[in-house]
Structure formats: structure tokens, C-alpha cells
Amino acid sequence: MRNTATKPVKSNRAVFQGDLSAPDPIPEPGIEAAVRLMRDGRLFRYGEDRNSIPEGALLEEEFAALIGSKYCVGVNSGGCALYVALMAAGVSPGDKVLVNAFTLAPVPGAIAHAGAEPVLVDIDARFVIDVDDLDRKAVESDARFLMLSYMRGHIPDMDAVMAVCRRHDLLVIEDCAHTMGASWGGRLTGTFGDVACFSTQTFKHINSGEGGLLVTNDEDIAARALLRSGSYMLYAQHRARPGMEVFDRHRLTTPNCSMRMSNLVAAVLRPQLPLIEERNDQWRAIYDRLAPMIEAIDHLQVPVRPAKEEFVPSSLQFSIIGLKDVRIERFLGETAAHGVHVKWFGAPEPIGFTSRHEHWRYLDQEQAVPKADQVLKGLCDIRLPLSLTPEDCFVIATVLREAMAASGR
Ligand SMILES: Cc1ncc(COP(=O)(O)O)c(C=O)c1O
Numbered sequence: 001m002r003n004t005a006t007k008p009v010k011s012n013r014a015v016f017q018g019d020l021s022a023p024d025p026i027p028e029p030g031i032e033a034a035v036r037l038m039r040d041g042r043l044f045r046y047g048e049d050r051n052s053i054p055e056g057a058l059l060e061e062e063f064a065a066l067i068g069s070k071y072c073v074g075v076n077s078g079g080c081a082l083y084v085a086l087m088a089a090g091v092s093p094g095d096k097v098l099v100n101a102f103t104l105a106p107v108p109g110a111i112a113h114a115g116a117e118p119v120l121v122d123i124d125a126r127f128v129i130d131v132d133d134l135d136r137k138a139v140e141s142d143a144r145f146l147m148l149s150y151m152r153g154h155i156p157d158m159d160a161v162m163a164v165c166r167r168h169d170l171l172v173i174e175d176c177a178h179t180m181g182a183s184w185g186g187r188l189t190g191t192f193g194d195v196a197c198f199s200t201q202t203f204k205h206i207n208s209g210e211g212g213l214l215v216t217n218d219e220d221i222a223a224r225a226l227l228r229s230g231s232y233m234l235y236a237q238h239r240a241r242p243g244m245e246v247f248d249r250h251r252l253t254t255p256n257c258s259m260r261m262s263n264l265v266a267a268v269l270r271p272q273l274p275l276i277e278e279r280n281d282q283w284r285a286i287y288d289r290l291a292p293m294i295e296a297i298d299h300l301q302v303p304v305r306p307a308k309e310e311f312v313p314s315s316l317q318f319s320i321i322g323l324k325d326v327r328i329e330r331f332l333g334e335t336a337a338h339g340v341h342v343k344w345f346g347a348p349e350p351i352g353f354t355s356r357h358e359h360w361r362y363l364d365q366e367q368a369v370p371k372a373d374q375v376l377k378g379l380c381d382i383r384l385p386l387s388l389t390p391e392d393c394f395v396i397a398t399v400l401r402e403a404m405a406a407s408g409r
Helices: 028-040 055-067 078-088 106-113 131-141 158-167 219-230 244-250 263-295 325-337 370-377 390-407
Strands: 071-075 096-100 117-121 145-149 171-175 195-199 212-216 315-320 379-383
Touching (some): 055 071, 055 212, 071 078, 071 219, 078 212, 078 219, 106 145, 325 390, 370 379
Parallel strands (some): 145 171, 171 195
Antiparallel strands (some): 071 212, 315 379
16 A cells, blocks of 8 residues: 555644555566466476476576675575574584674574574664674683674674674674665675575565575585575585585485475565665665654664665664653654554563564573663664655654654653
């Protein structure tokens, strides 16, 4: 449904009539490719006797080229990509994995799935990993792995982060669920670490409902990931894969975990790859319009974004500064009543997609991340559907401004 402009209500307050949770539709070529495939029936990516190249193999080849990586493996979700990456990178049960404390539940979930222990690293005022705390926790924990989550698309100073990782010989897994097409200093996220994972779940930069993509330049990680994703002994049908001799080293020792990507998902995704750049430009334009209007509202602050951070904002975060929880709750009640659903990471209970580290009780609860605790108390999040018009942005900002005023009365 289209987002439309202000509708007068009794109170004369602005009301946003659109739907911030509305997904962006699948482009027609994706729909046509999916229908063609369904008519053909070859939804499963592997076959024992076939002449055509499977959609899954073509997508992996195209995505690897787009990121500039040698190898790519498609799986059935971003969370599975993270799990497969951890296992392929050599994580064993009981290993410690460093991870920034501001992330989403599937990230510590993937570490737990691998039987490993998340070690929380603090964040700074930009919502990104705190490099000094990373340095400290790497020593204290003796961890060999870092899961670097670019949560909500915020990218840390990668020169500083990678220097710490090199100093401690950390193997880096990048969680690029929110940074498809984003760069730091001209270099794409997903190319800094040893292996990187992307999500194609509906609210990400490309949409197949569920789906994940893993990229790497390491032939052993690639082969182990591909085998674990569930390739049976049909791995030769992949194209963005290492040579067959690499599989000989791993084929009999890597479990098949059946987390494959289906051809149907790949068919829906392939026509979206050429659109990423254009969509990211649209997201930047929406963010650039809305962020200054939010920044101008009392008690609301949008984080500073350094010039080197070329982010691709499918959502917008702001902090509520200097207000008690009861006032924050009133503010959020007011925004919701006027059509703008704001997610709040400081809520006492986890709601919807939003939870924070103390809600993940399977973690060691003794871990101190004081700066993250402080930041998350006031951290809010709104999704930015591509359909938002300049007028919609104005209405959303008006709703927030009026809600802030009303919450203080
Ligand atoms: C930061 C982050 N990493 C990983 C994931 C996992 O992606 P998926 O939902 O495809 O499992 C998500 C999902 O929203 C996420 O927000």
C-alpha cells in the first residue's frame, strides 16, 4: 500500500498513513523467473542428470563477482550463513567468539548453534564496536574469532578494527546482514575479514523471504561451508567454488547440515542484484532527508557518520537523550498512536525483532559492556521502506516532533 500524506484528525496532529513495515516488492523479472522455474519443477538446486546450470549456482557466481570474492555459497538464511561460516572457519564447541554487544538475536544465536561462547565487546557512541574494548577482550578471553556485526548498517573504523584483529591473530567473520553494497573508505564490507555473511530475508537489501549468502577467498573455508550447507556429493555443480582437489581434503569429514538455498530463492534474487546500487542511492536520499529533521527535535540525536562510512541505510537509528523511561514510553505511545512505529532497544522486555544482550540469558550474564548498556537505553530504530516519499519523511518527522512535545505535557 502507498504511503500518503497527512490526514487531519481531531487534534490537528500529523498522522502517518503509510506502513513502515511494508516490504519492498519483488521486481517483475524475479516473479517471471520464479514462475518459469515452478513450471519446470526444478526447485531443488541439485540434480543428477541435468544440462542446464542451476539458478543457485548462477546466483553464487554473480554475487561473488559483485562483492569481488572468489567463492560464494548460498544457504537458507543469514543466521545459517553465520553458523556455517563459524564452523567452516574452525570454531569448535566451547571456543570463545568475540562479538559486538549491539546486534540482533540471530548473531549470538549462530554462535550458540556452533556450540561456542559469545564474548561481548562494548560499543561506542556511533553504535559500533569499541576498538579499545576489542583489544582488551581479545587478551582477556584468548578468543581466536571475531564475529563483527555491522548492526543496522553502522560500520566501525575498519582500519583500526583490522589492526587489532591482526595484532591478536583473530579470524574475522563479517555479519553484513545490513551492509550489502556498503563500504568503508571505498572498500566493500564483506571483503575485510576471512569470511562474510549476508541475509536476503524480506527486510534486507534484496528480498527472497529467507536466504543467506556466504563469501570468502579462502578455499578451505569455501569447501567446508559448501559441504556443510548440504551439497551431498554434488558440489561440482557449484560454480563459485574452489577446485575439486580442495573438496578431497574435506568431503568425508564435514557433516551435511542441509541448509541449502533453493533454486526458487536464487531465481527471485538474481534480477535484484543489478538493482542494489540504485536502491542504495534511494535509501541514502531518504536517510539524508529524514535524519536532519529528526536531529532537530529536542532530546533526539542521530549518530555522527564519518565520511569514510559509505552506509546503505535501510533503517534509521536515533538516541533519546536525557529522558526517563516513563517519558520515553509516553513518547513512543504518542508516535505509535499517530502512525509511526518506533522500535526501542531500551524496552525492559524484548519485543518483535528488538532484544538486547541481557535478554539472551543463555549467555554468561556477568559480562560488562557499560557503554552499550548506556547507549541501548535510549536507542530507537525505524525502518525506511523504499516507497517513502519526501512528503512521507516530513510527516514522520512531524509526528516525532509533536509526540515529543505531547509526551512532556
Ligand atoms: C544484524 C543481523 N545479522 C544477522 C541476521 C540474520 O539474518 P536472517 O534473518 O536471514 O537469519 C539478522 C536478521 O535480521 C540481523 O539483523
